[in-house]
Amino acid sequence: xxxxxxxxxxxxxxxxxxxxxxxxxxxxxxxxxxxxxxxxxxxxxxxxxxxxxxxxxxxxxxxxxxxxxxxxxxxxxxxxxxxxxxxxxxxxxxxxxxxxxxxxxxxxxxxxxxxxxxxxxxxxxxxxxxxxxxxxxxxxxxxxxx
Amino acid sequence: xxxxxxxxxxxxxxxxxxxxxxxxxxxxxxxxxxxxxxxxxxxxxxxxxxxxxxxxxxxxxxxxxxxxxxxxxxxxxxxxxxxxxxxxxxxxxxxxxxxxxxxxxxxxxxxxxxxxxxxxxxxxxxxxxxxxxxxxxxxxxxxxxxxxxxxxxxxxxxxxxxxxxxxxxxxxxxxxxxxxxxxxxxxx
Numbered sequence: 001x002x003x004x005x006x007x008x009x010x011x012x013x014x015x016x017x018x019x020x021x022x023x024x025x026x027x028x029x030x031x032x033x034x035x036x037x038x039x040x041x042x043x044x045x046x047x048x049x050x051x052x053x054x055x056x057x058x059x060x061x062x063x064x065x066x067x068x069x070x071x072x073x074x075x076x077x078x079x080x081x082x083x084x085x086x087x088x089x090x091x092x093x094x095x096x097x098x099x100x101x102x103x104x105x106x107x108x109x110x111x112x113x114x115x116x117x118x119x120x121x122x123x124x125x126x127x128x129x130x131x132x133x134x135x136x137x138x139x140x141x142x143x144x145x146x
Numbered sequence: 147x148x149x150x151x152x153x154x155x156x157x158x159x160x161x162x163x164x165x166x167x168x169x170x171x172x173x174x175x176x177x178x179x180x181x182x183x184x185x186x187x188x189x190x191x192x193x194x195x196x197x198x199x200x201x202x203x204x205x206x207x208x209x210x211x212x213x214x215x216x217x218x219x220x221x222x223x224x225x226x227x228x229x230x231x232x233x234x235x236x237x238x239x240x241x242x243x244x245x246x247x248x249x250x251x252x253x254x255x256x257x258x259x260x261x262x263x264x265x266x267x268x269x270x271x272x273x274x275x276x277x278x279x280x281x282x283x284x285x286x287x288x289x290x291x292x293x294x295x296x297x298x299x300x301x302x303x304x305x306x307x308x309x310x311x312x313x314x315x316x317x318x319x320x321x322x323x324x325x326x327x328x329x330x331x332x333x334x
Contacts, residue, residue, distance in 0.1 A: 037219040066236060071212055071226075086173060090192050100149045101329045105172065105193060110215070132212035133236040135195040136172060141213050 037111055040128060040144050043073045051078030051104040051138075055097030058134040069131040074140060076104055077126045083119040093119055093127065094137065102137045109142040116145075169198040169288050169325035176209050176321050178296070180314040187221060187313065189214040196323040198281075198290060203247035205262045205279065205290070207321060208239040229303050230269050238268045242277065250281055257282045262292070268301040288325040293318065 047069060049057075054076055058065040078095030081103055085091050090107060091114075097103040106127045108114060119125065129143030174194030180187040191214045196207035211232035216222040226232040242264020244250070250258045258281045266275045279292040296317045298305065305313050 032220055033218070035219050037222070070233065070236060084173070086175075086192055088192075092173065092193070107193060107213075130212070132193075132210040135193075135208050135210060135237070139193045139210055139213055141193075141215070 037142075040073065040109055040112060040130070040142050041146065043128075045075045045128065046072035048075045049077075051076050051095035052097045054104055054131075054138050055099060055102070055134075058138050059099070062134060066133060070133055072131055073128065074131050075126065075128045075146060076106070076140065077124065078104060080119050080121050080123045080125055082121055085117075091117055093125065093143070095125070095127075097138075104138045104140065106140045106143040109144050111142070112144050114144065167200055168328035169200070170328035171196050171323045171325050174207055174209070174321060174323040176207075176214075176319065178214075178317050178319045180317050182314040183311040185312045187216065187218075189216045189222070189225070191215070194321070194323070196290065196321070196325070197328065198288065198323075198325055200250075200252045203244040204242070205244070205264075206239070206241045207323065208237055211236055211238060224309075229298075229305065235268075235270045238266075240264060240266045240275075240277070242275075245276070252283070255284045266296075268296065269303055271301045273300050290321070290323045290325060292321040295319070 054069070054074065057068065076095065078097070080093055081096045082094040083092065084094075090110065093106045093108070095104040095106065106129055108117070109129070126146060127140070127143045128146040129140035132139050132141055172195050173192060174196045175190065175192050176194045177188060177190040191209050193213055194207055194209040196205070198205050211230050212226060214222070214225065216225065242262040245261045245263055249260050260279050260281065261276050262279050263274065263276045265272050266277075275294065277292050277294045279290060282289045282291075296319055298313070298315055298317060305315075
């Protein structure tokens with residue numbers, strides 16, 4: 001075979017491999033761009049606490065509590081002080097702490113299916129969610145009943 | 147919480163006739179919108195706290211950055227890790243005073259357009275801003291809404307060149323707070 005058509009066939013192969021690589025890259029990029037939010041139900045639990053313990057940790061030393069709990073998946077247990085549904089259907093459950101006014105607010109995950117959406121004050125409940133810090137209450141988002 | 151209700155009830159009884167009171171919410175809704183060439187991004191947070199003090203004409207609100215929900219998980223990650231560095235700066239806050247406190251008749255139903263001037267702190271940086279706010283008082287309920295623009299660069303937020311056309315340089319922020327009387331610890 002003449003030399004230049006050997007080169008041509010090698011170049012064709014290189015081109016095809018590069019094309020494949022580019023397509024793979026695009027696929028990975030597309031997946032990342034559209035990757036789903038973390039599955040809370042399946043996520044491993046970083047800490048197991050009571051609402052009173054969690055609130056107290058933030059009350060006593062917010063910086064230390066942030067280091068320990070911020071952005072982590074927390075499983076929190078406590079008595080329901082209050083539950084409310086917002087104007088757009090968002091459900092929040094407030095758990096009692098030792099503080100008479102503030103506690104742990106758990107926003108139910110809008111991306112998950114929930115076994116139930118009505119909660120009675122006085123009930124003890126276990127919730128799993130992501131800790132976002134403390135304003136007046138400690139706030140957990142994306143909560144599910146594990 | 148029952149103790150809270152009791153104190154609340156006694157406070158209300160004691161202050162019936164008192165016009166000015168401290169109003170509060172822990173379910174403030176804050177959302178922001180980035181309208182850029184390539185993409186529209188929006189995020190919302192439903193657990194902002196806001197305090198409205200009629201007697202001192204002050205408005206304060208605070209929000210936890212990690213509580214903002216985005217449609218795209220990747221954008222939420224970039225927002226927290228790269229743009230706002232929320233591990234270092236978990237909150238954004240605003241503390242301000244009404245420019246014309248006499249404009250509001252607290253004991254009269256009405257829609258009052260005011261400007262609140264104060265310090266807005268985002269990503270560890272604080273700027274003095276003036277936020278146009280609407281206070282609506284109707285049937286014993288007080289609703290506060292505010293809408294303002296945040297210039298991303300003002301708060302040290304750097305957008306990488308690669309995504310410059312995906313994120314607007316000016317972000318529109320909207321705050322909505324349905325106020326309740328502030329629970330008081332003990333009798334004042």
